[in-house]
Amino acid sequence: VYWDHSGIVTRTPQDGQPFESQRLWELAVGAAPDLPQPVKDALAVAVADRNDEQRNTLRIYFLENVYPGTREAIAPILADRTRLEGELNALNEAIPKTMVSEELAAPKPAYVLYRGEYDQPRDEVPRHLPAVFPPLPEGAPNDRLGLAQWLVHPTHPLTSRVTVNRWWQRYFGTGLVKTSEDFGSQGDAPTHPQLLDWLATELIQSGWDVKAMQKLIVMSATYRQSSASTPQQQAIDAANRYVSHGPRFRLEAEMIRDQALFVSGLLVERLGGPSVKPYQPGGLWEAVGYTDSNTANFTQDDGEALYRRSMYTFWKRTSAPPSMVTFDAPSRESCTVRRSTTNTPLQALALMNDKQFVEASRHFAQRILAAGGTTDDERLVHAFMSVTARRPDDRELTILQDLLAEHRADFQSRPAEASSFIDSATTLLQPNHLERDRAQDPELAAWTMLANLLMNLDETITKG
Numbered sequence: 001v002y003w004d005h006s007g008i009v010t011r012t013p014q015d016g017q018p019f020e021s022q023r024l025w026e027l028a029v030g031a032a033p034d035l036p037q038p039v040k041d042a043l044a045v046a047v048a049d050r051n052d053e054q055r056n057t058l059r060i061y062f063l064e065n066v067y068p069g070t071r072e073a074i075a076p077i078l079a080d081r082t083r084l085e086g087e088l089n090a091l092n093e094a095i096p097k098t099m100v101s102e103e104l105a106a107p108k109p110a111y112v113l114y115r116g117e118y119d120q121p122r123d124e125v126p127r128h129l130p131a132v133f134p135p136l137p138e139g140a141p142n143d144r145l146g147l148a149q150w151l152v153h154p155t156h157p158l159t160s161r162v163t164v165n166r167w168w169q170r171y172f173g174t175g176l177v178k179t180s181e182d183f184g185s186q187g188d189a190p191t192h193p194q195l196l197d198w199l200a201t202e203l204i205q206s207g208w209d210v211k212a213m214q215k216l217i218v219m220s221a222t223y224r225q226s227s228a229s230t231p232q233q234q235a236i237d238a239a240n241r242y243v244s245h246g247p248r249f250r251l252e253a254e255m256i257r258d259q260a261l262f263v264s265g266l267l268v269e270r271l272g273g274p275s276v277k278p279y280q281p282g283g284l285w286e287a288v289g290y291t292d293s294n295t296a297n298f299t300q301d302d303g304e305a306l307y308r309r310s311m312y313t314f315w316k317r318t319s320a321p322p323s324m325v326t327f328d329a330p331s332r333e334s335c336t337v338r339r340s341t342t343n344t345p346l347q348a349l350a351l352m353n354d355k356q357f358v359e360a361s362r363h364f365a366q367r368i369l370a371a372g373g374t375t376d377d378e379r380l381v382h383a384f385m386s387v388t389a390r391r392p393d394d395r396e397l398t399i400l401q402d403l404l405a406e407h408r409a410d411f412q413s414r415p416a417e418a419s420s421f422i423d424s425a426t427t428l429l430q431p432n433h434l435e436r437d438r439a440q441d442p443e444l445a446a447w448t449m450l451a452n453l454l455m456n457l458d459e460t461i462t463k464g
Helices: 021-029 038-043 052-065 067-093 144-149 156-170 192-203 210-218 231-236 253-264 303-307 320-327 345-353 355-371 376-388 396-414 415-424 437-455
Strands: 010-011 110-115 121-125
Touching: 038 052, 067 110, 156 210, 156 231, 192 210, 253 320, 253 355, 253 437, 320 345, 345 355, 345 437, 355 376, 355 437, 376 396, 376 437, 396 415, 396 437, 415 437
Parallel strands: none
Antiparallel strands: 110 121
16 A cells, blocks of 8 residues: 555555555545544645645545554554553543742833832832842843742852751751741841851752751761750750750650651551541631631541641641640741740640540550560550650659559449440541450550550650
8 A cells, every 4th residue: 555646545456456545535435524624624625735734634544444454453553542542641630730830921010119009100120139139140040940049059058058957946946046037137146157057058069968968967966965964064055055965845746646646556657648637626617717618617537537647637727726736836827937835734635635645545555465565564664665765764664563553453443434435545447346355445444544644754745
């Protein structure tokens, strides 16, 4: 099969006499209503007047759909192509979409507004950096890309200084510049200006290698100091601003919840996915939600959604999750660079009574009984090490033994209350919990109370 110069398909049969098959096809199907529109358009043009694109359109359609000698061979290939295109389209549809900003071909002019009135524009203000700052890098465009290049340019050290200071704050509780949100004249001076400069230049020279800088900080002798301090250190550096001993500060709200879920074995460590709605008192959204809003009423999730990392928790800015706010999580109504840290009785009450922490205690108790050893002492040591990363001393072990004995005797005398307590602390992830051996509920309840105590320890919720 071949095409002559006019775009007509010609086939040579066994007798060697050529005949025109496309000419016959055009006469037969030229008026067919189900032809693709590009084919119809090409057929509507006289043969001599067709361009290369029109001839190619007819050639492909003829070989794929009309001529038996090629149609049967091409059909499986076309079927595979259709299948793969369907899979590709399904994959593309599954990719989350997000809004992005794009530079206009001609930037909109900006003006000084007389007395701030939007309809009183005066002098035009072109795009430019304030003269007090260094100029844009040579060759950088005068747009957001140029601004980004300027921010990370080696001659502009403020970005790297602010960045490493915030990392230092994450590890030590307080930045080298305490006012990490304010590096201006109203902010605090750095306690170690040369160290701040060195870390900033190291970040730039490393090619902005974030992981390398984390490793540099946590492997330093300064970070690896013990948080125990001497009376002399307390006298001269009570706030540890000069890092005379290791850092010690309470964990953030999200970390406290995630730690409890991890120790208990409940934490779902899967990455990504939509926000979730774990436990929260009912009715909190009603007072601040519009009646026609999709957040007018709180609907709790179930299953694995209850035990995802706190970073996935759905957050209504006008009604933040109470357990998070109790531990000083910001409301997210405005950007917060440096969180305040408080120590209140309400925090201990939340750790003792919040549904999330009671469930975590029950599952932690099950792990202790299953993998902590065969004797009470072995299990107590295992439990204590799980939350504090050290063995209890003799005094601490004695206290734990006494508390376990007290709770065990209490629940053995009240088996119905023990079962009710375990039922209230049972998760949807617990298989066949209704068919459990309820005769063991007093023992499990006693260990649940002990697990709850351990997760409430100051040493458990404090980095140090």
